[in-house]
Amino acid sequence: MALSVVYAAGTGHVVGALALTGASTLPDVASLVGPALPLRVSLGPGRTATLPLNARELGVAAADDEPGALADPLAYAVELTAEVVPKPKPTLLRLATWKDGLALATDGLTITVPVARSGLTKVVALISDEQDTHVLAGEIPAGDTEVKLPVTLAAASEHGVLVLVGGWAGRLEKAKVL
Structure with a gap:
């Protein structure tokens, strides 16, 4: 095997x-x-x-x-x-786990990791939206801990979210637009 x-x-x-x-x-x-x-x-x-x-x-x-x-x-x-x-x-x-740091809003997904990396950190996120899936990509700049990926979502809606941040464990969860 x-x-x-x-x-x-x-x-x-x-x-x-x-x-x-x-x-x-x-x-x-x-x-x-x-x-x-x-x-x-x-x-x-x-x-x-x-x-x-x-x-x-x-x-x-x-x-x-x-x-x-x-x-x-x-x-x-x-x-x-x-x-x-x-x-x-x-x-x-x-990979290192992280619990907090995902904020879904009507204008985008903000991803915050606990510790900054010395180089660019690649980010890929998928967000379900009724029959569609939004595929977002970006980078967290060197020395920073946050990136906002733009997407338009309805207020108070719930979505499935997959977030892959280089060097950090992937997250697959339900998120509500605040």
Whole structure:
């Protein structure tokens, strides 16, 4: 049994993990997830938001076994190593968790991380909105902890939100516009 992970190419976040048996080669992303990988979050009784990650924005890798990646994939990221022959398996890094720092408003999503990084930090966010999904991308500047991603949302509405911030565990949750 070998651990394979599907990850967001832009940030390295693991968005799915599976243990393959008997596979001699790693399948491509599309054969694993189809055109998009749907992540789901409950919005309450009988309501679920689906946040589809486009297969073109994903990668697949065979990684060293990490049982935690099967239970909580968003807590890990793929660290691709330099080209070496033979090519080594990517390393899975455990990411720092953060609880607060997401503020959804009628004019955008503000993301605040607990600690500033020394370089640019890539950010990708998906927000459900009825039948649509808003896909937002940005960067937190070096030495800063915050970015606001513009999006127009209805006041007091509830949404499924997926936030991937480089170096921090991914967050998939329900958020209300304040």
